[in-house]
Amino acid sequence: xxxxxxxxxPSGADAAGNAGNVDAGWLRVHPASPFVRGWVALAAxxxxxxxxxxxxxxxxxxxxxxRLAGRAPWLLLGGGTLLLLTVLGYVLSWYFTRYQVAGGxxxxxxxxxxxQQRQARLDRVQAIDVVQPLLARIFGLAELRFEVADAGxxxxxxxxxxxxxxxxxxxxxLARASGASGGTLSPSPEPGQPETAAVExxxxxxxxxxxxxxxxxxxxxxQSVVILAGGIASVLLSAVTENxxxxxxxIPAAIGLVASYWSSFNKGYNFTxxxxxxxxxxxxxxxxxxxxxxxxxxxxxxxxxxxxxxxxFGWYRIQxxxxxxxxxxxxxxxxxxxxxxxxGSIADVLExxxxxxxxxxxxxxxGVFTAGITGLADAAGTPGSGGGxxxxxxxVTSPRRxxxxxxxxxxxxxxxxxxxxxxxxxxxxxxxLVVVPHQRTQSMALxxxxxxxxxxxxxxxxxxxxxxxxxxxxxxxxxxxxxxxDAQSARARAARKRQKSEHWMEPVAQPxxxxxxxxxxxxxxx
Amino acid sequence: MRTEAIDxxxxxxxxxxxxxxxxxxxxxxxxxxxxxxxxxxxxxxVLTGVWTWPPVWLGVAIPAVWLLLALWRLLLIxxxxxxxxxxxxxxxxxxxxxxxxxxxxxxPYGRMQxxxxxxxxxxxxxxLCTLKLHTAAAATSAEIPGLPASEGARLREQLSARxxxxxxxx
Numbered sequence: 001x002x003x004x005x006x007x008x009x010p011s012g013a014d015a016a017g018n019a020g021n022v023d024a025g026w027l028r029v030h031p032a033s034p035f036v037r038g039w040v041a042l043a044a045x046x047x048x049x050x051x052x053x054x055x056x057x058x059x060x061x062x063x064x065x066x067r068l069a070g071r072a073p074w075l076l077l078g079g080g081t082l083l084l085l086t087v088l089g090y091v092l093s094w095y096f097t098r099y100q101v102a103g104g105x106x107x108x109x110x111x112x113x114x115x116q117q118r119q120a121r122l123d124r125v126q127a128i129d130v131v132q133p134l135l136a137r138i139f140g141l142a143e144l145r146f147e148v149a150d151a152g153x154x155x156x157x158x159x160x161x162x163x164x165x166x167x168x169x170x171x172x173x174l175a176r177a178s179g180a181s182g183g184t185l186s187p188s189p190e191p192g193q194p195e196t197a198a199v200e201x202x203x204x205x206x207x208x209x210x211x212x213x214x215x216x217x218x219x220x221x222x223q224s225v226v227i228l229a230g231g232i233a234s235v236l237l238s239a240v241t242e243n244x245x246x247x248x249x250x251i252p253a254a255i256g257l258v259a260s261y262w263s264s265f266n267k268g269y270n271f272t273x274x275x276x277x278x279x280x281x282x283x284x285x286x287x288x289x290x291x292x293x294x295x296x297x298x299x300x301x302x303x304x305x306x307x308x309x310x311x312x313f314g315w316y317r318i319q320x321x322x323x324x325x326x327x328x329x330x331x332x333x334x335x336x337x338x339x340x341x342x343x344g345s346i347a348d349v350l351e352x353x354x355x356x357x358x359x360x361x362x363x364x365x366x367g368v369f370t371a372g373i374t375g376l377a378d379a380a381g382t383p384g385s386g387g388g389x390x391x392x393x394x395x396v397t398s399p400r401r402x403x404x405x406x407x408x409x410x411x412x413x414x415x416x417x418x419x420x421x422x423x424x425x426x427x428x429x430x431x432x433l434v435v436v437p438h439q440r441t442q443s444m445a446l447x448x449x450x451x452x453x454x455x456x457x458x459x460x461x462x463x464x465x466x467x468x469x470x471x472x473x474x475x476x477x478x479x480x481x482x483x484x485x486d487a488q489s490a491r492a493r494a495a496r497k498r499q500k501s502e503h504w505m506e507p508v509a510q511p512x513x514x515x516x517x518x519x520x521x522x523x524x525x526x
Numbered sequence: 527m528r529t530e531a532i533d534x535x536x537x538x539x540x541x542x543x544x545x546x547x548x549x550x551x552x553x554x555x556x557x558x559x560x561x562x563x564x565x566x567x568x569x570x571x572v573l574t575g576v577w578t579w580p581p582v583w584l585g586v587a588i589p590a591v592w593l594l595l596a597l598w599r600l601l602l603i604x605x606x607x608x609x610x611x612x613x614x615x616x617x618x619x620x621x622x623x624x625x626x627x628x629x630x631x632x633x634p635y636g637r638m639q640x641x642x643x644x645x646x647x648x649x650x651x652x653x654l655c656t657l658k659l660h661t662a663a664a665a666t667s668a669e670i671p672g673l674p675a676s677e678g679a680r681l682r683e684q685l686s687a688r689x690x691x692x693x694x695x696x
Contacts, residue, residue, distance in 0.1 A: 441634075442661045444631070447630075449628075470665070492634065
């Protein structure tokens with residue numbers, strides 16, 4: 001493989017940190033980790049063999065059934081062997097799992113029968129998560145997940161490290177990946193040796209979500225509306241048909257409900273967003289805690305949305321597409337990972353936007369984003385073929401002729417482009433605003449069905465990496481859509497040329513650390 | 527060639543090989559053969575007296591309606607194939623398709639992650655291939671079917687070279 005004793009680390013500037021010795025710095029995860037990971041199997045084993053004996057002990061009987069007494073040694077032997085094999089497997093898997101951060105790469109070797117060596121380039125990092133399930137938290141352990149852009153499973157999972165070790169490793173990886181390691185790092189920094197390792201970039205807490213608001217947001221979520229409707233329907237049905245057996249179906253439904261609300265609460269509890277030079281830091285969780293770090297420029301698309309009932313309190317939710325996280329639906333943890341703000345006021349939303357998009361590219365970010373979130377075009381629309389023009393945000397909406405296609409939405413569905421991002425808004429009741437930075441546009445498609453052709457409108461679809469956000473401009477006027485199609489290709493092209501290096505802290509192309517203040521105080525470009 | 531309303535003006539579309547109609551016809555024939563024989567199964571069972579439920583008229587009507595729709599789609603195939611077009615521009619590749627539901631797609635060269643060429647069993651004897659572009663977005667689904675093999679190879683080399691020159695990260 002790439003690892004030979006005499007310094008096979010990639011030669012180059014970033015190899016300065018590992019002083020020529022690649023074999024040094026191979027570390028193992030915490031010895032307790034296989035047991036923390038595999039506790040279910042161990043517990044099942046113990047339960048299976050222990051329960052019978054334990055029950056008999058409680059009843060004052062002999063430890064073993066008389067019939068079994070003759071075979072007891074064999075049973076014990078069998079159980080013991082199984083236990084021993086499991087433990088041996090754990091120990092072996094622990095012994096053969098080693099990792100190393102050196103020379104701009106993170107490498108992990110696993111397996112003793114089928115060996116696997118995996119290495120990932122540090123500057124390709126899309127996100128780093130530190131996850132602590134409940135049991136690991138009790139033992140003071142944490143799992144580190146290193147995400148690259150393949151939308152599948154995590155590229156590198158180190159489970160488990162000591163919690164402080166995991167944080168230290170994250171700091172080291174981020175320092176190397178950001179290109180800031182030039183002078184601040186001493187040679188041969190090893191995670192686990194704090195005196196030589198990188199210092200965690202300072203962070204500044206931007207906002208927190210108080211638990212009462214989280215509970216309120218859950219109670220008023222889309223889910224609750226559906227449940228309420230379903231409950232009323234089933235009560236009505238049972239009243240009409242005088243069939244009480246409906247109640248039987250309600251019990252598992254109720255259990256599922258409680259579980260689902262609990263999981264949302266557990267994930268969203270104590271949500272804290274912070275900003276550091278290494279990117280956006282999110283921390284959340286009641287029993288299982290998770291800390292995510294998304295370096296600058298890794299967010300591919302962002303959606304601000306508001307279910308109808310949240311309008312009472314003026315709450316919003318922000319979801320993002322990050323290349324490493326993949327589809328939200330893939331796992332239970334997915335929805336939480338792609339949520340940048342579970343619930344927040346408009347001020348919180350603007351705060352987060354200023355973190356994601358430090359340069360909004362417009363002289364009046366507050367006006368533009370507010371118009372995108374709550375704005376509505378003139379009911380009269382503009383005469384002629386042109387689309388309606390929003391008075392405050394510069395949003396171009398569906399033309400008036402499209403009002404038969406979208407009687408409610410035509411005044412909302414629209415777009416505007418700042419110098420750095422394209423904003424697509426939609427939905428009268430289910431308001432949403434999608435923000436796609438120009439340099440993150442992958443490809444685009446104009447689509448038109450037969451009905452849309454009659455009304456001379458077309459949809460513009462922007463393709464981004466997998467995730468909960470699917471940017472789509474709905475029913476724009478034909479001429480506007482075509483103009484946008486051309487203009488957006490040109491803007492994306494120009495933005496790609498300007499794109500900075502992936503080392504976001506390198507002195508040559510150092511982006512200003514995003515200010516944590518409101519976008520209305522942000523830089524004025526125009 | 528005629529350009530549609532959503533196409534950017536002034537594009538010289540390159541069309542795919544007319545032989546691609548045969549590939550589509552083969553697919554159409556196979557798919558509908560299976561579908562119609564499945565739909566005829568109840569009729570056969572009723573006529574042989576195994577089943578009693580679906581009345582004969584229903585057993586006849588459903589495959590007939592299906593067949594009618596299939597025939598309509600058959601008539602559309604040549605036009606659908608003619609509507610597929612692609613154009614190489616300075617910085618991006620345009621692909622269009624569809625007559626009723628039209629789509630015009632633009633893929634910047636710098637965004638391409640890799641290019642696939644696939645040859646199916648019907649395409650092979652006709653000397654055709656299907657070129658597929660992949661970006662970091664799964665939704666891109668940029669496909670140019672029915673390319674002559676030589677044109678496919680040329681396009682692949684061309685796209686790879688241009689992609690390399692304009693490579694951008696994510």
